[in-house]
Amino acid sequence: MSKREAHQFWKFTEQLMEEESFRLIDVGPDRKRIWLQGDVDGQPWIVRMARVEYERLGRLEDDRHEAEKSFHGWRRRLALRKAKFANVYITSYPPADMTEPMKSGDREARSFLFADDNGRGLADAPPAVSTYLKTNEWTWGGLEEELEPEEHEQRASFYRRQAEKKQRELEQQDMSFFSSGKPIVTYTVLALLAVIFLVLERSGSSMNVNTLIELGAKYNPGIVDGEWWRLVSAMFLHIGFLHLFMNSLALFFIGGITERIYGTARFIIIYFAAGVFASTVSFAMNEQVSAGASGAIFGCFGALLYLGLAHQRLFFRTLGMNVLVILGINLVFGFTVQAVDNGAHIGGLVGGFIASVFVHLPGHRWQFVRVGAFAFFVLVFAVFFAIGMYRWN
Structure with a gap:
């Protein structure tokens, strides 16, 4: 030529x-x-x-x-x-x-x-x-x-x-879009998960139900009796090393990306709001003792999906298909494996999405929809909490 x-x-x-x-x-x-x-x-x-x-x-x-x-x-x-x-x-x-x-x-x-x-x-x-x-x-x-x-x-x-x-x-x-913050909270939570897992093992076993209940797992009778802190503490406990490893790996990648996009302050709100929302849905739908950070991690997926809604072209140029494929695999896994608390996963996904609408992305002006998102989050949270209290009381 x-x-x-x-x-x-x-x-x-x-x-x-x-x-x-x-x-x-x-x-x-x-x-x-x-x-x-x-x-x-x-x-x-x-x-x-x-x-x-x-x-x-x-x-x-x-x-x-x-x-x-x-x-x-x-x-x-x-x-x-x-x-x-x-x-x-x-x-x-x-x-x-x-x-x-x-x-x-x-x-x-x-x-x-x-x-x-x-x-x-x-x-x-x-x-x-x-x-x-x-x-x-x-x-x-x-x-x-x-x-x-x-x-x-x-x-x-x-x-x-x-x-x-x-x-x-x-x-x-x-x-x-990926430089609004450094994954400081992500790494801090990862360290806490590892330390708390060691405490679990030294206190008995992370596979022992009584040890899990004693140290703060989601335990419906306890929540009904006023131990509402379990909705938070359950996010830091894991049942076995494989559970800890898989969630830590997911948090390292998905949580790190989310914190870089939203910034540390927004990430804290998204992560803990999604985790508590996931625990509450699990409380309403699942009578088994449960624990794990997966609900909060699914909340990070929800935050990335909101990025896809707000900036569709950017999302599919950078993360899109990878995020959707990984999310799809995890949802299918949750529906097909009985031991998985899929209610917590879906609750975390929805909670993280709603929390992301409320905090919004950095550099975006205030919109009234954020007030609506906060009100909707509180309303749905209250509904599931009431369902749990009614079912297990």
Whole structure:
């Protein structure tokens, strides 16, 4: 491929990013195939840029079909159900057996070919893509045809560096959401869980029901008798080393991310509100002695889901599918394994979500919905607590 096509490839990419705020979502190892995503007047778009040299139309068509399949994959991954697709090929010449412009069998996708077709009417021009995307008027002036190959190469390098610089700026904006605090409370709670587990083992055994009750597990008769502190203390006890290890591992990752996003003060409210809410739901629904930090950890999942509601694009660019998959696995595990207190898990998830609405994300202005979230949290908490008192009294 000539250096002129590389110049056009990177100039067009840089213009999409600079003029229309598109961002790179994938770059091939040879930098000849890149994917971008952006919005134009509220319409989400996914654009693929590909530098290719195909002698036969069949190979170009095969590539187009694969690109459209990949587009649907990206649309699912980024949760962009209404996204449309522009597939842009940049090549020196059209395939030798190409007799008409490119067509697409997908109504949500269209392919374009930038090439020197010697006036045969097979190729497109950058303004055609601009029209398809319904963007603002670009200042695309084409490429200077009289440039030497080395000058094309220099300009391609310049536009590539500009595109990469823009991408770094966008990524730094994303990462700013993960720098509202350091996981100080997360690490402190992890240390407390380990110390309390050692105390449990030295006091008898973390697997002994009497020891668990004595040191503060969720014990319904005790709560009915006024030992309401068990709704909090149960969050720090674990039944066996495996229980402690799995919850500590989850708290290290999920809790750490949540504290970085929301900041330490908000995280404290979310974590303990979710934990107490989870214990209360367990008190209402489950008569077994129970303990563990899993309800509070599910509250961190709820906080991340609220991030997904408030900043959907950011969520799916960074955490989205990983969080949803892990959450789904844990919920399925809870429904299929009898020993798991699934009421506490779901209670923690809901409690963490509601608490996140109340504290909101850093940098967001006060909204009346936060008052409603607080009132709703208190109301639901009171309902489940009353159910527990009625059932076990």
